[in-house]
Every structure is written in C-alpha cells, then in structure tokens.
Amino acid sequence: MYSDLAEQLSIREQQGLKRYRSILDSPQSRSVNIDGCEYLSFGSNDYLGLSNHPDLVQSACLGARRYGVGAGASHLLYGHSSAHHELEEAVARFTGFPRALLFSTGYMANIGVVTALVGRHDAVFADKLNHASLNDAAILSRAQLVRYPHLDLSVLEQHLKKSKAKRKLVVSDAVFSMDGDIAPIPDLVVMCERYNAMLLLDDAHGFGVLGRDGRGTLFTENNKPAHSHIVLHSPNIIYMATLGKAAGVFGAFVAACPVVIETMIQTARSYIYTTAGPPLLSHVLLQSLALIEQESWRRAHLFHLINRLQQELDMSGWRILPSKTPIQPVLVGSTRKVVHISSSLKAQGILVPAIRPPTVPQNTARLRISLSASHQETDIVRLATVLRHLA
Numbered sequence: 001m002y003s004d005l006a007e008q009l010s011i012r013e014q015q016g017l018k019r020y021r022s023i024l025d026s027p028q029s030r031s032v033n034i035d036g037c038e039y040l041s042f043g044s045n046d047y048l049g050l051s052n053h054p055d056l057v058q059s060a061c062l063g064a065r066r067y068g069v070g071a072g073a074s075h076l077l078y079g080h081s082s083a084h085h086e087l088e089e090a091v092a093r094f095t096g097f098p099r100a101l102l103f104s105t106g107y108m109a110n111i112g113v114v115t116a117l118v119g120r121h122d123a124v125f126a127d128k129l130n131h132a133s134l135n136d137a138a139i140l141s142r143a144q145l146v147r148y149p150h151l152d153l154s155v156l157e158q159h160l161k162k163s164k165a166k167r168k169l170v171v172s173d174a175v176f177s178m179d180g181d182i183a184p185i186p187d188l189v190v191m192c193e194r195y196n197a198m199l200l201l202d203d204a205h206g207f208g209v210l211g212r213d214g215r216g217t218l219f220t221e222n223n224k225p226a227h228s229h230i231v232l233h234s235p236n237i238i239y240m241a242t243l244g245k246a247a248g249v250f251g252a253f254v255a256a257c258p259v260v261i262e263t264m265i266q267t268a269r270s271y272i273y274t275t276a277g278p279p280l281l282s283h284v285l286l287q288s289l290a291l292i293e294q295e296s297w298r299r300a301h302l303f304h305l306i307n308r309l310q311q312e313l314d315m316s317g318w319r320i321l322p323s324k325t326p327i328q329p330v331l332v333g334s335t336r337k338v339v340h341i342s343s344s345l346k347a348q349g350i351l352v353p354a355i356r357p358p359t360v361p362q363n364t365a366r367l368r369i370s371l372s373a374s375h376q377e378t379d380i381v382r383l384a385t386v387l388r389h390l391a
C-alpha cells in the first residue's frame with residue numbers, strides 16, 4: 001500500500017532534498033545544543049533574541065498561574081480570554097490599525113484571511129516569491145490565482161487592469177522570507193487603491209525588526225516622505241504578522257479596518273474551528289510587545305551585525321543577495337552543493353540552514369543566514385572566517 005510513498009521518499013533522498021530534523025536540547029539562542037554538542041546558530045527567526053528573555057519566561061510562569069495552561073475552547077465558544085482581548089487591542093494600537101484579531105499561527109492567519117475575503121468569483125494576485133501559506137490560502141479559497149514575477153508591479157498592473165473579478169486581493173510578503181528583500185509597499189498601496197483591490201501584506205519578518213520602535217515594514221523610512229499618509233492610513237491594507245519570530249513567542253495577528261476584522265470573526269474558518277491559543281501566551285506577548293518597543297538597543301545591535309556581516313563577506317567569493325534585513329541569503333544554486341556547504345559548516349560547529357526547492361525556485365538553493373540580536377560581533381567574525389575558508 002505504501003510502496004509508492006517509499007519510492008517518492010527515496011527519490012527525494014537521491015536528489016539531496018530529504019529533510020532531517022535536528023533535536024535541540026536547549027532554548028533557542030545564539031548557541032544551541034544538539035546531540036551533546038554546542039553549535040553557533042544562524043538558523044532561527046528569533047531576530048530580537050526574545051524567545052528566552054528572562055522577563056518573558058517569568059511572565060509565562062505568572063500567566064500560567066493566572067490563566068492556567070490551555071484555553072479549553074474556541075474563541076467564539078467561551079475560549080476568548082481577557083489576555084487575548086488585551087493583546088488584540090495592544091497590537092492594533094502598536095501597528096496603527098483600528099482593530100486586530102489573533103490567530104494561532106501565521107499559517108492559519110493567512111488561510112483564514114484569504115478564504116474569508118475571496119471566493120469563486122474573485123481573484124488573488126500574488127508575488128511569485130510569496131510564502132507558501134499565502135499560495136495555499138489562495139488555492140483553498142477557489143479564487144483565480146494569478147502569480148506575477150517577483151516585485152514586477154507593471155505585470156501586476158496589467159493583470160489588475162484586465163481582471164473582471166468581483167473582488168480583487170493582492171497578496172505580498174512585506175519582507176520576503178528566503179531573500180530578505182522588501183516589497184515596494186507605497187507603490188503597491190497606490191496601485192491597489194487605483195484598481196479597487198485589497199492588499200494583504202504578510203510582515204512575518206518585518207514586525208518587531210523594521211520601522212519606528214519595531215512597528216513593522218509599514219513604518220520604515222522608504223514608506224515615509226511622499227507616501228506616508230497613503231501607506232499608513234489606506235483602508236485597502238490588511239496587515240498580517242507573526243508573533244513567533246521577532247516577538248519570540250507563538251501566534252499571529254491580522255490588523256485591518258473593523259469591517260474586515262468582523263468578517264474574519266464571523267467567517268474565517270481557521271479562526272472559528274480551532275481551540276484558542278493558550279491565554280498565558282497572550283499574557284507573555286503583552287510584555288514582549290513592550291520589550292520590542294522599549295529595548296531599541298536590540299534593533300540597533302542587530303543592524304550593526306548585519307552591516308558587519310556584509311563587510312566581512314564583501315569580496316569573499318560568495319554571492320550575497322542584496323538584503324537590508326536580518327535574512328542574509330548566500331546564493332549557491334546547486335542543491336547538492338548547498339547541502340555540502342551546510343554540513344561543512346556544521347562540522348565546524350556552525351549551523352546555517354540549506355534552503356532548497358520547493359521552498360525556493362529550482363537552481364536557487366542557498367544558505368539562509370539569519371541574524372539575531374542575541375549574536376555577538378565575534379560570532380559574525382567566526383562565521384565569515386569559516387565561510388571565506390570554504391569559498
């Protein structure tokens with residue numbers, strides 16, 4: 001019965017595409033313990049180093065005493081706690097939207113938003129390099145899915161212009177998760193307003209990291225001068241971010257105007273038909289939001305490390321993609337080669353994940369170096385030294 005599955009698995013292995021899970025025996029941090037060995041890690045999305053922050057660990061203990069460990073029910077059936085509600089109000093305030101709604105994960109948030117907003121007679125326009133969850137959401141919605149070349153707004157505009165769809169939804173990563181580059185948000189907003197399209201921005205990698213006090217990609221400088229009014233106040237924007245990356249905990253939220261949020265409460269199936277997240281996590285996230293805002297040294301240090309890495313790897317022989325975010329991909333191309341390089345790094349005590357198809361397009365396998373405020377400058381120098389040697 002399972003022989004074809006076994007065959008598919010062995011093909012995967014032959015092509016260097018089989019994934020293995022390492023078992024971490026320590027909290028997520030700059031250094032992690034696997035099989036009794038310490039590794040310097042560049043593999044987490046814990047960009048601010050908050051996932052093991054002592055204040056948040058303490059807050060989790062207090063939150064458990066106050067709320068218990070499980071929500072026990074879905075949001076619509078008496079599982080919606082005051083901690084969830086307070087967190088929704090706090091993220092709405094922080095990101096400058098009228099309302100926000102919590103989801104258990106970013107994957108579920110994207111599934112919920114897209115399927116709640118579009119259906120059979122509608123169309124979704126998606127950047128080719130968007131996160132898998134956005135593509136899955138579009139397919140599940142049964143709307144027509146139109147994918148445009150990465151960042152190519154002139155192609156997007158042609159599609160929008162000729163579309164006869166009843167509702168149009170443009171979806172884009174704000175920071176692209178495997179390339180680290182940033183979407184041209186002001187231009188996207190202007191275009192969506194012109195063609196009466198909704199714009200879903202997935203800021204999984206910008207929230208907490210970019211913009212004033214870590215408020216996210218909408219608050220970055222290049223969104224400011226000419227377009228700040230439009231960008232920050234456009235009712236077309238539906239903003240989504242995760243709480244398991246820079247915020248260091250777990251979960252996600254969607255922020256938008258009230259009619260969109262209410263529509264999701266009423267119809268987003270990944271919101272309705274699932275148990276609410278543990279309220280203790282919302283309790284922790286309230287404090288995590290405060291740390292994101294107050295501990296600005298974390299972002300300053302992180303951006304210093306990004307610059308330092310780029311200097312170190314300049315002229316090293318490696319092809320570094322142009323990214324101003326903590327995601328610093330080193331393009332390798334061949335899947336086998338990237339697996340080999342990643343294992344060589346591991347043999348020298350350094351973890352950098354090899355990213356392969358189908359996560360990225362064919363022939364664009366890469367090392368995905370991700371930096372965190374928990375790193376020290378010496379860590380960056382060590383990584384760069386080993387990489388130069390491997391070049």
Ligand SMILES: *Cc1c(COP(=O)(O)O)cnc(C)c1O
Nearest residue numbers: 105106107131177202204242244
């Ligand atoms: C990580 C990620 C998600 C999924 O978020 P989770 O909370 O991990 O489920 C969605 N979109 C993008 C761009 C991501 O990088």
